[in-house]
Amino acid sequence: MPPAVSFAFDHDATMNKPVNCRYFYGDYFRGKNKEACRLLEANPNNQHAWKRTYCDSCPVPEILIASNSRDLALEATVTKRFLRGQVEVTFAVCTKHMEELADPRFCPRCAEEQQRPTGGAL
Numbered sequence: 001m002p003p004a005v006s007f008a009f010d011h012d013a014t015m016n017k018p019v020n021c022r023y024f025y026g027d028y029f030r031g032k033n034k035e036a037c038r039l040l041e042a043n044p045n046n047q048h049a050w051k052r053t054y055c056d057s058c059p060v061p062e063i064l065i066a067s068n069s070r071d072l073a074l075e076a077t078v079t080k081r082f083l084r085g086q087v088e089v090t091f092a093v094c095t096k097h098m099e100e101l102a103d104p105r106f107c108p109r110c111a112e113e114q115q116r117p118t119g120g121a122l
């Protein structure tokens, strides 16, 4: 019995579309079609070159939106699972507090500040 796993392949329809991510870089000027991931480029330990298809399953844009830290710095690498590449966050820091985050979506010290009463001096 073959395993019931289906693989997704690179698809023309997903090419050449900018990704809504602060780390995505696209240059389409005069058909240059240069695309890159600044996040993976910044990690010298990443073993697998970025491909546009990685963005489709990448957790980073969602993390940036969901995190309570507005000063998030991430490090990510490509891991291979079932022959497919997947971007995985390996390191997250709140640069405001210089605090390494176990969960990139949550900085305890940012949460503290956000809970602190801000008014009272009206």
Ligand SMILES: [Zn+2]
Pocket (backbone or CB within 6 Å): 069, 094, 095, 096, 097, 099, 107, 108, 109, 110, 111
């Ligand atoms: Zn913080």
